[in-house]
Amino acid sequence: MPRGGGRRGPGRVAAAACPAPPPPSAPGFPSARPRPASLSGGANCGRPRLCSGASAALPAASMAAGTLGAGLRLCATVFLLDMAFSKGFVQDLDESFKDNRKDDIWLVDFYAPWCGHCKKLEPIWNEVGLEMKSIGSPVKVGKMDATSYSSIASEFGVRGYPTIKLLKGDLAYNYRGPRTKDDIIEFAHRVSGALIRPLPSQQMFEHVQKRHRVFFVYIGGESPLKEKYIDAASELIVYTYFFSASEEVVPEYVTLKEMPAVLVFKDETYFIYDEYEDGDLSSWINRERFQNYLTVDGFLLYELGDTGKLVAIAVIDEKNTSIEHTRDFQFGHMDGNDYINTLLMDELKVPTVVVLNTSNQQYFLLDRQIKNAEDMVQFINNILDGTVEAQGGDSILQRLKRIVFDAKSTIVSIFKSSPLMGCFLFGLPLGVVSIMCYGIYTADTDGGYIEERYEVSKSEIESQEPTEESKEQEPRSGDALVPTVQGPKDVLEKKKD
16 A cells, blocks of 8 residues: 655645845845945035945845845745645544544544643644545544543543544554654555455565565465454554465465465565464464564564564664574664663663563673674574573562662653753652641640640649648647647536536
């Protein structure tokens, strides 16, 4: 299927080149700087006056400035028209899209207005809409503010921004590739078309081989293998192309031991699916959908994690390939070491080679100096034999190390990009926590002081109570020593006696 790059739609305004002003030495653009004034007699005596050449320069300079201003205005007008023209082919979707979407095939960008990645994608998305319209594609291009229509976004499983989905009837396909115009358009063509594309002739087969670097072909009639092939294609159509053909259409260099069969064509050769050796068909297709040698980036390395292969990455500036061990290893090279340093939490020198085991997060570093291809093959054999020590992994210690490393990297990146923002983000919470801790500390101190005062006063009261009781008991104990005073009644009774 043709890619979307390089074509111009009818009526698109071509970008005009901004006219540049002629250099100062060019004719018709003399310097506007006045030369020293000459003094002469007459009415103008004593007044500085410009020479005739400088006087003629002023109109020329004004004309040049006017031309430059007109050119800049023209460039701005063309740019604004081009942006408006491109945006006209991307529809802003609202809540009515939920009921009307099944009538057409839609390529939708779910975005958030505050998302920086969404803002970077916006001009590319406008180019995608323009290109799809110019080539007459049945796919309509739209965008939806997922924060304003959160219920619809949740219904389609939107969890991050931006999220690109192709909606085809009741099916929704996620796009996980690079956010470039050509890759997005190819994804839309691949998914919007037939699930299994027939190859009726050898000419069509050769045409497909020239167009696609990796594709799968089912050869044969109706069978249980074909049903599995269709199921795998419905799941993996977002990544690669699926075709069907008869045995007569297959090139002569292809040797089939049995029918039906599933083949993958890539790297100027082919491989046949063997159910007993390769296991599940969908897993085999997922492993074989990549070329043997690739330019690795973050997107691709994430996708390679599901293949189960060891990923050998040459962190170099120049491309070196190896054709051995292509069934057990995925080879590629990466420009620069920033991403791989973050992945391994280590500092690698360039050039170097690292082998990743994406299934358990282990990696292998060079145990020798690579001088030729034989040294590289020996290094790979040592990995397979287990003589090269594996580093990293997914243990608890490594996970804690990853958490600390990610936190440190995030903080450092924030302070490098915007020191003031970093101070605000981290200084404000620290200030609030400090105030809370100070308040808690002072509150405990006052409470302890009050409690201490209360205990002291209580102890004083308790000490005073026994003293008062002893004072009350002293007269009672001295009753035997102090003579009692007789009352008047007793005296009278004694007189009578």
